[in-house]
């Protein structure tokens with residue numbers, strides 16, 4: 115296979131996930147990703163990452179976007195900055211990968227998807243967990259009919275994040291909360307494996323309004339929760355299947371992170387991490403453990419989503435983690451909260467081009483990567 119030139123990218127937003135997730139995992143794909151610089155509104159953070167990984171410290175987003183060498187940005191800013199930063203980058207002709215949620219409002223997500231499309235740019239959005247070896251293995255087996263007709267799925271993710279995240283207040287601010295922040299994990303898995311959701315029934319509330327940061331330089335700071343921090347939803351999929359999700363920044367439930375059920379069996383896996391094994395249900399033997407497939411990364415390989423973007427740019431192929439699916443996921447979250455306020459189910463109107471399981475080997479392993 116012919117060698118391709120790595121795509122020159124800048125990380126915008128150099129906080130926790132940039133430092134511990136994206137920078138090290140992007141460095142695992144040097145044949146596809148060239149991290150040429152870093153930008154943060156707090157320059158001590160961009161300087162720290164540049165010191166660790168090499169590359170330029172950009173003083174502003176404008177400076178990044180005016181640099182013709184930069185082909186793509188990796189948007190790891192905080193939730194409310196996702197849409198404005200991605201939109202400015204797309205308008206400047208840069209390809210974009212955004213952390214989830216794609217935006218805080220579906221209307222803004224629509225503008226992003228339309229801008230990327232009209233500019234002919236690639237636009238990917240986290241979570242990239244579906245690119246994991248476990249997730250692809252299970253999806254392919256469902257696709258091939260191993261558990262019969264899919265009838266339902268269950269998902270959960272959450273916990274008390276003010277005890278471990280130094281900026282937990284931003285995750286509990288208006289229009290964020292667990293539904294926009296963590297529901298994208300099981301919802302991305304469900305919509306990938308089942309298809310679009312047509313109606314959402316939501317039940318959500320503010321459970322613990324007064325909190326305090328327990329970690330980081332602002333530890334001891336009290337804050338008021340301004341978004342629903344606890345709730346459930348029942349989803350009706352277009353194909354007749356049903357979903358149930360539970361998300362809370364108040365407690366962490368033992369409801370499975372991700373289970374999918376068919377007429378002839380089911381699977382239970384992590385919606386977030388790769389390499390944590392597979393549980394399979396059969397009518398004959400109940401739940402049995404299986405090892406993760408060979409080559410699985412243990413944890414969430416943040417670099418895979420960026421490798422997908424880079425490979426898609428160079429080969430001019432569609433991306434696997436598309437902005438239009440992320441927009442659908444965001445709309446589901448928005449409709450869940452709307453349904454909870456109205457006390458009645460709400461239709462979900464956006465749709466996305468349904469992806470298919472990835473070919474083996476994955477695009478990023480074709481060029482000599484030892485990971486993933």
Ligand SMILES: NC(=O)c1ccc[n+]([C@@H]2O[C@H](COP(=O)([O-])OP(=O)(O)OC[C@H]3O[C@@H](n4cnc5c(N)ncnc54)[C@H](O)[C@@H]3O)[C@@H](O)[C@H]2O)c1
Pocket residue numbers: 126127128129130131132153154155156159175190191192193195199213214215281284295
């Ligand atoms: N921490 C996690 O475990 C985790 C996991 C998955 C996804 N994420 C997502 O990643 C994003 C970032 O999370 P984090 O934990 O790294 O947060 P963080 O608060 O540690 O870092 C965010 C960084 O973005 C910078 N920033 C904010 N607005 C900016 C702007 N307009 N321009 C430039 N820089 C800007 C901040 O100064 C900060 O350094 C969030 O949207 C979150 O949902 C976080």
